[in-house]
Amino acid sequence: MILRSKTSWSRLLVAGLLQLQLLRACLAVLRYSNGFFYDDNGNGNGKKEIYFNGVRLHVESEEAAVFGVRGGSVTLPCRFWYEPALSAPRRTRVKWSWQGADGPETEVLVALGSRHRSFGDFRGRARLSLQAPGQAALLLTGLRLNDTGRYRCEVIDGLEDQSVTIDLALRGVVFPYQPTGRRYQLNFSAAQQACEEQDSTLATFEQLFWAWEEGLDCYGPRNRQLHRYDAFCFSAALTGDVYFLQSPHGLNFSEALRACERGGSQAARVGQLYAAWRFAGLDRCDAGWLADGSLRYPITRPRQNCGPPEQGVRNFGFPSQNQKHGVYCYRAH
Incomplete structure (x- = not known):
């Protein structure tokens, strides 16, 4: 047995405490995770960038x-x-x-x-x-x-x-839309649904801004639940074809729907007509039924007896469904 003096034990105890304090100080700087040490330098460089051993x-x-x-x-x-x-x-x-x-x-x-x-x-x-x-x-x-x-x-x-x-x-087109009935009847959720029913989505701010830069007039900020307005919808390029179908004596609305179905198609939605006008250059100076019961026609080459002297989709609203017209059909590829 080896005997040590009280002074020797005191020195050993002080040395041990110093080593323990030094180890704790090191661990406070170097933390261990995932098999390697890293120094976070005060949570990185202020740009949420943490350095791993200089990497x-x-x-x-x-x-x-x-x-x-x-x-x-x-x-x-x-x-x-x-x-x-x-x-x-x-x-x-x-x-x-x-x-x-x-x-x-x-x-x-x-x-x-x-x-x-x-x-x-x-x-x-x-x-x-x-x-x-x-x-x-x-x-x-x-x-x-x-x-x-x-x-x-x-x-x-x-x-x-x-x-x-x-x-x-x-890449798409923004168009104003109102469903059948009086104007300015849609809150935000109803406007979303109205656009979806026309094979489109409610336009985002960015999409509306792009359309405004091209000349489209828009509303200002409104409460999405309290105020009632029409909708600005966004439709993109189609994966099918829109074509005009006519009959010698014209078609009422229900006859128009069946005529498209017999051809393996369906009556085109408003968003599909706008997309065909914008991206496929559809040009027809004949008013035709659409799936929502509205009457419209697309013009890419303005000319006499075809409405205003600008390109666009002409809209005659929602006439009596007993009227006789052609119909715009949509066939998916």
């Missing part, structure tokens, strides 16, 4: 906005890299989310390595375009009207989380 994760997109066409495909670019470059690849998680106008952000796709899973209305239509290391582009197929909005590409590597946003817009 920083970058995420960017080559485009801030991407345009697509209805029924087509589009690629939303996104890539990530490290600075300085890594000597070995890391296991990263890629998450894409979508936010429509005034709506919550919802998941589109989550990928870990080569495995991915899509969600909701994007199921089976969304996948990653992994053409090269660091590529995390989102490929969307079968574009729908409701796919427009802001997409977020988020890359997660351990404790790092960086993201970039890209706006997706469809």
